[in-house]
Amino acid sequence: MTFSAPIQSLVQQLGIIAKEREIERYRRDWAVAVKLEQVSFTYGEKSEDTAVLRDMNMHVPRGEFVSLLGKSGTGKSTVFKLIAGLIQPSNGQVLVEGEPCEAGRVGYMPQKDLLLPWRTVLGNAMLACELSGGDRKLAKSRALEWMARIGLEGCADAYPHELSGGMRQRAAFLRTMMTDKDVLLLDEPFGALDALTKREMHLWLLSFWEQMQRTVLFITHDLEEAVLLSDRVFVLQANGAGQPQQLRIDLPRPRKPELVHTIQMLDYRKRLERMIYAQHD
Numbered sequence: 001m002t003f004s005a006p007i008q009s010l011v012q013q014l015g016i017i018a019k020e021r022e023i024e025r026y027r028r029d030w031a032v033a034v035k036l037e038q039v040s041f042t043y044g045e046k047s048e049d050t051a052v053l054r055d056m057n058m059h060v061p062r063g064e065f066v067s068l069l070g071k072s073g074t075g076k077s078t079v080f081k082l083i084a085g086l087i088q089p090s091n092g093q094v095l096v097e098g099e100p101c102e103a104g105r106v107g108y109m110p111q112k113d114l115l116l117p118w119r120t121v122l123g124n125a126m127l128a129c130e131l132s133g134g135d136r137k138l139a140k141s142r143a144l145e146w147m148a149r150i151g152l153e154g155c156a157d158a159y160p161h162e163l164s165g166g167m168r169q170r171a172a173f174l175r176t177m178m179t180d181k182d183v184l185l186l187d188e189p190f191g192a193l194d195a196l197t198k199r200e201m202h203l204w205l206l207s208f209w210e211q212m213q214r215t216v217l218f219i220t221h222d223l224e225e226a227v228l229l230s231d232r233v234f235v236l237q238a239n240g241a242g243q244p245q246q247l248r249i250d251l252p253r254p255r256k257p258e259l260v261h262t263i264q265m266l267d268y269r270k271r272l273e274r275m276i277y278a279q280h281d
């Protein structure tokens, strides 16, 4: 079929506009690493009234370090299980880099370490490489280098039952970092560590993140830790509903541990405390 010149030009222009819109949409989607849209979730067969999450929306920008805060039971770990594709929302959708989430798409360190007891620390760290058929030699040298940096030097051949709680936590953390996934979910990774070790782990994680620029979601109850590490903090609502409140942490990088003694830290802490505790139960 042939059209007159003006109609042809109009069709062409519409085509260009549609393409531009598609590119714009693609650009917008690309900028968001994790997206929760109107997500609801209830454990078991309970009614809507007992939903842990209700119509929750959350956008995590690509490459950011984002912490999730909130009182116990507000659904932080549930959000991680949804993003990791271990459970499915009752309503709404969870997208990871624009795709519906599925198991194995993100690196996930659950609250309870799931180290394989029959594998050594090195064996656990090498798991992701073995599953993906990656370069074993490279993975081994990287695992050994990172072990030294996170205080697990000399533990390569130890089994999980031979480690202290804090060492197990670091081994599980290492295994997650070794997954090479663009999105990492860390559920209270340093919860069992003493203050000094925690400080060292912060330094290591900050330098790792600054070099790798991966998207990290981090659950913690430690407000200083959240401010020190994050670009943005989401505070989950007490009834798991709606849009979590968020606070941008506009502090320059690289961040130094001395930051915890500054007036800015105090100010951010106060604001986060207000956001967490001013909520109604």
Ligand SMILES: Nc1ncnc2c1ncn2[C@@H]1O[C@H](COP(=O)(O)OP(=O)(O)OP(=O)(O)O)[C@@H](O)[C@H]1O
Binding pocket: 043, 044, 052, 070, 071, 072, 073, 074, 075, 076, 077, 078, 079
């Ligand atoms: N497997 C499960 N079956 C039934 N209920 C569950 C299950 N896991 C969690 N819950 C409930 O869901 C709610 C949210 O739990 P979740 O662990 O996501 O909260 P959280 O904010 O991570 O808590 P915390 O800060 O204490 O780790 C809680 O009331 C909890 O009891």
